[in-house]
Amino acid sequence: MKRILSCMQPTNNLHLGNYLGALKNWVHLQDEPDVEECLYGVVDLHAITQPYDKDVLARSTREIAAAYIAGGIDPKRSAIFVQSAIPEHSQLMWLFATMTQMGKLERMTQFKDKAGKNSERAGLGLFSYPVLMAADILVYKATHVPVGDDQKQHLELAREIAGTFNARYGEGFFPLIEPVITGAATRVMSLKDGSQKMSKSAESDNSRINLTDDADVIVKKFRKAKTDSHPVPATLEEMEGRPEARNLLTIYASLADKDMQDVLNEFGGKQFSELKQGLADIAVARLAPITARMSRLLDDVAEIDRVLEQGNEKARVIAASVLAETKHLMGFWK
Numbered sequence: 649m650k651r652i653l654s655c656m657q658p659t660n661n662l663h664l665g666n667y668l669g670a671l672k673n674w675v676h677l678q679d680e681p682d683v684e685e686c687l688y689g690v691v692d693l694h695a696i697t698q699p700y701d702k703d704v705l706a707r708s709t710r711e712i713a714a715a716y717i718a719g720g721i722d723p724k725r726s727a728i729f730v731q732s733a734i735p736e737h738s739q740l741m742w743l744f745a746t747m748t749q750m751g752k753l754e755r756m757t758q759f760k761d762k763a764g765k766n767s768e769r770a771g772l773g774l775f776s777y778p779v780l781m782a783a784d785i786l787v788y789k790a791t792h793v794p795v796g797d798d799q800k801q802h803l804e805l806a807r808e809i810a811g812t813f814n815a816r817y818g819e820g821f822f823p824l825i826e827p828v829i830t831g832a833a834t835r836v837m838s839l840k841d842g843s844q845k846m847s848k849s850a851e852s853d854n855s856r857i858n859l860t861d862d863a864d865v866i867v868k869k870f871r872k873a874k875t876d877s878h879p880v881p882a883t884l885e886e887m888e889g890r891p892e893a894r895n896l897l898t899i900y901a902s903l904a905d906k907d908m909q910d911v912l913n914e915f916g917g918k919q920f921s922e923l924k925q926g927l928a929d930i931a932v933a934r935l936a937p938i939t940a941r942m943s944r945l946l947d948d949v950a951e952i953d954r955v956l957e958q959g960n961e962k963a964r965v966i967a968a969s970v971l972a973e974t975k976h977l978m979g980f981w982k
């Protein structure tokens with residue numbers, strides 16, 4: 649049986665990339681017959697590895713929880729938890745830090761991107777971010793981790809850490825994590841530049857569709873999206889070398905739950921304005937109910953907190969037992 653775990657950072661609003669690359673798949677996994685448990689975390693300890701506003705951290709944490717529920721995570725079936733409320737994550741991270749080589753962390757592309765040119769001045773938290781991520785997953789002995797394509801390297805490292813632990817302390821103790829990177833849109837790109845990932849931190853808000861954007865804003869952002877001067881490609885070959893066209897078609901395929909070939913048949917040879925109108929229509933139809941539900945949920949903070957307490961409780965029981973077993977295998981006093 650599979651145990652599913654995945655997480656998002658409470659930094660700014662969730663965007664279409666987070667939804668299509670991750671959340672949408674999380675929702676489907678709840679219904680799979682071979683899934684015994686789903687755990688979805690809000691990773692606030694990860695969010696503070698870069699400059700953040702202490703006055704909005706708690707609010708952002710609740711907003712992400714609300715987005716999970718509004719997007720279709722059912723708190724009765726899945727545990728929605730807050731990372732900082734479960735100290736076992738950080739404790740397991742320390743144990744894993746003793747079996748992780750610095751050279752491997754230096755090769756992490758997200759660290760290089762986030763640290764920028766002056767990596768000497770980057771914080772230890774940012775550097776060790778992937779070790780905490782490995783602990784997030786393995787403290788629940790999760791077997792499958794649904795994420796967007798950008799997390800692949802982190803998951804490979806987590807798998808290696810599990811392998812190192814097992815070889816040193818107990819063969820087969822931690823599962824060798826399987827990344828679940830599925831769907832049409834595993835890597836949604838910026839609406840302004842098809843070579844850049846859609847991200848929460850990009851300066852221009854026009855580069856992304858936020859889950860909280862209203863219909864007018866969504867229409868405007870798609871209208872302004874970068875394209876090229878040819879008609880919409882009609883075949884997979886015609887899409888080559890046209891990253892902005894590929895991105896818009898991919899987003900459409902994912903939102904409409906259609907194969908790329910069907911989308912190419914529908915829009916190939918037409919003007920981009922038609923594709924953009926189609927995109928705006930389907931994005932509004934898909935996102936408006938989520939946005940509305942999210943804002944209703946956020947009116948009742950006590951209810952969100954209740955859901956989180958419940959999720960934390962469920963998560964804590966598993967985490968405490970896995971950490972205790974891990975310490976035992978490593979030879980600790982207790």
Ligand code: TYM
Pocket residue numbers: 653654655656657658665666667668669670691694780781784785793794795796797798799802833834835836837845846847
């Ligand atoms: P975060 O918060 O940056 O992103 C949350 C999820 O959204 C996916 N994603 C995307 N997918 C497609 N296209 C995009 N443009 C795009 N941008 C983001 C991410 O792949 C992710 O699945 N390190 C993680 C958080 C984390 C985690 C974990 C994930 C911490 N511990 C344990 C899984 C398991 C992160 O920064 O995600």
